[in-house]
Amino acid sequence: MRRFLSLFMQDLVVVSRNALMWVVVGALVVIIMVVLFLIPADYDLEDTYYFYDASKTGYLEEEARRDGLEDEFILGSLEELEEAVQADPGSIGIYFSDSGERPQITILHYGTISEQNLNLIAAALEEPLRPYYDLETGDGYRVEYLRPFSAPVPQNQNAVPPLLAFEVIVLGFLMAAVLLFQEKADGVNRAYRVTPGGTSPYILAKGAVFSLIGLFYGLLMIMPTVGVSLNYPALILALILGCFLYTCLGLVVAAFFNNISEWLFVGIALLMVNMTPIISYGWPSFSPAWITYIPSYPIIFGLREILFPTGRDLTSLYIYLAAAAILSYLLCHLVVHFKLMREGR
């Protein structure tokens, strides 16, 4: 224990004197400012729809008004509809006519609309018109909610889980490499190798240092942005396990390089791959199997559940994190032992 504490204090002091720590502090301030003041709490991500109902019955216009659509989106002629869509290229124009027994809908849009979106628009328009026309009824679609309903999360706070996953938790990956290269430059590993120190305290001390820094960094980021009413045990456990996991992975990668310049290309490439689950976070329907194997995938969704609970069980997240942390530690032990502690042997 004495050995671990000594290494822990040593690493903590060395890291605290690294210029990168000031970058981290600066990043923390910028992140808090961006979340609080630059990202609005709510913004409309919906497409803009303009309607022109040319039918004699005016059923669609009636339904649209009933649905609360404002007057400015309900237009009086096809020309007006075309002008509106031309003025706002991102919008979609719905031209409805009733030339016979069956209603006819024409969609005006600059660019292409995916088949899925076309089907969704068709389904959304058919449903209110069904009582007026002899449309086939049936279970063309149904909506199923895979998780319980929860209060909507403000958009700015919704940015906090990815920031925690890709800024706070990966800090250990980056800083462990920086610390390792500093040690290589100073040549201190040779001095360590002629002590009873050993590989385990060496790794555990670094893991503990970056878990502690990550924990404080994370809490300092969350409290001003999300608030202080949090599930602290769940959050602390996730942050510590996540930081430890990435510190071990950082040591595994850095052990194969001699300095930050050599490491840079591979290190940054891995960090970029690690960030790909952010796509799934923004568009949950995009979750191919390979992306779910990236450790940040369960972490990012787990952190969202911890910060904005919907009632999902977090046991699987902790089992995953604990197993991944243990595996990465074992791998790290193997690599550090043979690459650093037995260098030249």
Add this chain to the structure above:
Amino acid sequence: MIEVKNLYHDYTGKGKYAVMDVSFQIDEGEIFGFLGPSGAGKSTVQNIMTGLLKLQRGEVLYGGKKVSEIRRAFFNHIGVSFEHPNLYSKLSGLENLRYYAGLFDVPTRPPLELLELVDLREAANRKVAAYSKGMKQRLVFARALINNPGILFLDEPTASLDPVTAAKVKNIILQKRSEGATVFLTTHNMYTAEEICDRVAFLDEGSIVAMDSPRALKLKYGEQSVRVEYYENGNVKSKLYFLAREEDRRALQEIIDSKEVQTLHSQEASLEQIFIRLTGRELSA
């Protein structure tokens, strides 16, 4: 007792040995000097003995126990001072010693006491990055003493030190011997070796060419010599001639007859001269 038997080491794996058939033994409480020019294989032998390098061929025994069988606890009893100072540059001298002390399972010496010992007390709280090379060398030496080691491996401990500080370091080494420590001293400084070593081994191109006490070596190989300084082409040149050698005597006579001699000193052979005689190379090369 430390025994090194038929040690070989090949960095290239192509049969080009950096160390070849090196054998010696060091008694408890002895200062054993390993002398040789840079690249002779001194540090390689020390690194094998401390476990930093893999033992490829031969044997290293501590009290009869093979170095390959030695476990981590062994490091509680040795101290290693490296030739190239390897310290945390972002930590102060005091912090370097304090955290290093925490790695041992045995009682350690107070860091400030050690800093005092090597005249670094005033620089205790200064970052090592701001230390001079000599200060770093002294700190590395002090670090080697932190766990009160019974065996000390010192690689060029007086390099980069001024004569006063070097003398202080030598006294500390002698003090350690008087306390019963065994010292393996690697150096190319013949004066240091001559002053403090009980026995020395000359290493040249990976092999031991002679080994004995400095006095015995002088008796065995030492010859009366004459150092002559003379003018040649406007420059002062210096040469050493061994009087027992016919060709040296002839050459000296030729210098006296043909050159403008500035000084002429007869002297007892030094370890360096013996090394030159045995290997044809200078220690400082």
